[in-house]
Amino acid sequence: MFDENYREDTLHEDKLDASAPENRQSDYILEVKKLKTYFPIKDGVIQHVVGHVKAVDDVSFKIKRGTTMGLVGESGCGKTTIGRTILRLNEKTSGEVLFDGIDIHKLSRKELREMRPRIQIIFQDPYSSLSPRLPVGEIIAEAVREHKLVPKEELNDYIDDIMASCGLRPYHKDRYPHEFSGGQRQRICIARALALKPEFVVCDEPVSALDVSIQAQIINLLKDLQKKYDLTYLFISHDLSVVEHISDTIGVMYLGEIVEYGDKKDIFANPLHPYTKALFSAIPVPDPDAKMNRIILEGSIPSPANPPKGCKFHTRCSYCMEMCKSVIPEQKEIEPGHFTSCHLFNDVSLEKEGKKESSLNV
């Protein structure tokens, strides 16, 4: 039942055609433009705002339909906030999130509700993201029923199919989440997200709470499902090896900014930004003979409430120049499709693209 044909004819095709603009057929399913999400810091008796935590600070990227974008970075760098802002679980401060040409943050409540089935999220912790009071069948079916995606009489079979495709058995329907292991719970979370036939899924660290052997099962499942249902993923993780395995494009984040962004092969073969280099060299390699030329970063991430001036990375950067302390580097295309924001590459892009010269000489 849950196959391509069924998807095609029951999916909100007709509804969408009316609401979506012409560029529905564009290659990019998601476009994030200069997105900023700040959280206010309140203080004092009257709780007035004394500052902002700049969780996401001027981030732009695009994701092609049917591909996976990986988002890596240390904890507190704003990966999760991006994911949540895309779904409008957080309100943005400025910028745009265009899903299929529609700005999600401009939709009314009713329109947003209609949009919800198309974008889904898989949360990090399968232990706290499932309601302990609902049986698994109900957890998965609830949203399907609410959005009236499937006729009532077919709902039962439909849920069985979804569960089967996520590696769950029909008799699991009557059980409660506490009866399952971590890996099984993550399967339930995936089934819950996929039951709505989404086009785009934000995977927020879906495997970091799981054991190694179970991680592999879940990653394989995600890849299979992507092929089967032509899904697009935004895969958020701090585990670089997992991100490398699953993604097509990768964005490296530091303190609310994407410092490097590009194709997986380009980024791993030729990391440009000093932070990316340090991050990659810090991955422990499961090979005792591997050569160790590790770049060890001094100190820890500065507070996002009060980020350093100029380039945010300059406090920990070993290539730091005078310029880095005052001038904010702009994002530049070094190779086709490979962007980075670092003053080290000012000259590189100048040689290649004379046009940009004026904007770079700040």
Add this chain to the structure above:
Amino acid sequence: MPLTRNQEDKQNSKFADKVTAVIKEKMSQKKIKSANYLTAKQSRAISRDNRKSMRAYEKRNNRKNVPESEYETTMRDPGNVVEFDDLHTYFFTDTGTVKAVDGVTFDIPVGKTVGVVGESGCGKSVTCLSLMQIVQRPQGQIVSGAIRLNLGDKAVDIAKMPIEKMQTVRGNKMAMIFQEPMTSLNPVFRIGPQIDEVIALHNPEMTKEQVKARTLEMLETVSIANGEGVYRMYQHELSGGMRQRVMISMALACSPSLIIADEPTTALDVTIQAQILDLLRNLKNKINSSIMLITHDLGVIAEMADYVVVMYAGRVVEKGTVGEVFKNPSHPYTIGLMASKPAVNKAVERLYSIPGNVPNPIDMPNYCYFRDRCEKCLEKCSGVYPGEKRLSPTHFVSCYLYEDLQEEK
């Protein structure tokens, strides 16, 4: 046409058959369901047995004035700091006995790092908790086996050591770094006094000033620049990496001969992890101690350890030097574990995943625990649990696949 009596009987019996079939089916379903279900009678019996055995073990542990001769032993090899010898640690729970550690044997040589890997629930942590004798009592008990600790001039068996005597060893001869620096520091005390306490307890002859000087020195060793400042801070004022540094300085305060690091970097970011691992490695060489490193990250093991012990469901399935285990993984579980982790710059279309889940730790079968998930399963595997086979002088594996190999040699 009315039915004859015979026909009626036949129909009735048919109906009866059907009913019994349905009942039987229901019963069998019920039986399947009751795998995790205990009757009140069973539950009472378990509790009774637990109370009985726990009382016996507690009595043994809490004795006073135990003569030293009772727990003094000799090391099998004086070059080892710790020898685990067929250690069994069980937990007596209300649903049955959990054999968390079930016959673990391995050595930690002086000045080396031994890495213990395995999935969660395989008994890694319980092994090192047994070594410190801080298993949750009275449910958790070291049931049998020996843990020999080398104290230099003599050796003691920790499994037999009374609790009051343990305090002279804990923190002094061996120290532990816990997984969560967040929860293992006391939030109501400042950092300094927490480190002072360890030093003052084990060195009663030192004055307060000396203790403080030593604490500041320790903070400096773990590359905390602002020692005086951190001394007066609370744990919430420090970042994760800094907290873990404080934990390490606390563990190293008495220059122990063994540092037990239970997932020291799991809660940290990659770049901070690199800092901490680097620090641990340098400090180990500085004070010439051994490290027992517990982790589930094979990358960390490959980088840090000299010897590797792979555990599965409370047993050691494979052990050897790092080179041997990583170059020539022999147990199907080790092979699976290595293949299931995606490695950077090693693209594979599909990750290998070990089928199934870790078995329920209650009522473990007699046969090889990995049998139901193993792809290379042999007929023999249904027999008793395989013994340890020697592949090289330092490489051991518990698997029937290698039994013939031994005979050929």
